[in-house]
Amino acid sequence: MQQSVNIAICEDEAAETKLLCDILDHNDIKNSYTIFTDADSFLASYERDKYDLLLMDIYMKDSMTGIEAVSMIRKKDADIPVAFITTSRDHALESYRLSAIGYIEKPVSAAELNNVLHLAMLKKADAPSLYIKRNGALEKLAFSDIMYIEQRGRQIFIHMKDNTEIVCYEKLSELSSQLPAELFFLPHKSYAVNLSYAMHIDTDLKCFVMTDNSNIPIKRELTAKARKALESYFFEYTRSRL
Incomplete structure (x- = not known):
């Protein structure tokens, strides 16, 4: 494609x-x-x-x-x-x-x-990308186009920045090895979040609030790590713009 x-x-x-x-x-x-x-x-x-x-x-x-x-x-x-x-x-x-x-x-x-x-x-x-298998072929998705990834049963739903959704039969646990740790955070076994699309963390609901207003759940024991990961991303992004 x-x-x-x-x-x-x-x-x-x-x-x-x-x-x-x-x-x-x-x-x-x-x-x-x-x-x-x-x-x-x-x-x-x-x-x-x-x-x-x-x-x-x-x-x-x-x-x-x-x-x-x-x-x-x-x-x-x-x-x-x-x-x-x-x-x-x-x-x-x-x-x-x-x-x-x-x-x-x-x-x-x-x-x-x-x-x-x-x-x-x-x-x-040439942009850094995620490789997935779909319809019998290898497909390349730029990290910058991915908002978050969700596992539902045996299927992966990749939510893109243009509000489209790409569905494939993969395992998040296997795909996650391709995701750069400074850009993606796994707040739950079923989700991977692109931190560049996270607006903030709702501490009451324990979730990432994304730019499309979707809420991505964070496991209670990962709340502190999630907050630190988002703060580190914001810090590095701001510093790179100076």
């Missing part, structure tokens, strides 16, 4: 946005996209690991420039692939400083955009 590239498009010109969407809609690489008409609205909704690619217009009316917006993004996310879209090459050197994977002049060509999509797909394919 081909992975999908989740794209943020930040462009204020309707004609250019339509052109981008037309190319993406007819691309061989599976993708989805969200459109923003100014940098401020994009920054207000931005979350780390939410997108696999950012297509950023450099010049936008009534908004900060794309260079300024990506400079702010880079302070908290050094990894998201960015391609700048522009009417000139005046900011090419700045784009390389911001580790852009593409610098596309308008009007955008399908060939140039396809190249950027391919690079983003390769980067996503």
Whole structure:
């Protein structure tokens, strides 16, 4: 199963946005996209690991420039692939400083955009991942896309960040050896939680409260370890952003 590239498009010109969407809609690489008409609205909704690619217009009316917006993004996310879209090459050197994977002049060509999509797909394919067996084949799921894993009887239910659910016949006790301890915590024999999607621990209910508002139970004897694991994750995440 081909992975999908989740794209943020930040462009204020309707004609250019339509052109981008037309190319993406007819691309061989599976993708989805969200459109923003100014940098401020994009920054207000931005979350780390939410997108696999950012297509950023450099010049936008009534908004900060794309260079300024990506400079702010880079302070908290050094990894998201960015391609700048522009009417000139005046900011090419700045784009390389911001580790852009593409610098596309308008009007955008399908060939140039396809190249950027391919690079983003390769980067996503190289992401640290969980390997599962499903439908007779080995499948790869990026850790950053997994919210939590749940064992129900003989089946594993993998809850993804896009609110989809992947079901397979596996054992959590065997899959857990693939999960990095600094990112995943097993609060119960039937659950593994991605700490990046845990908002806090409800000490009364003894559970992780996730970003989708689901509650993941914590065994009483693991409550202190769960709290320490989440605090350590928050500390390391904050320190990495400084």
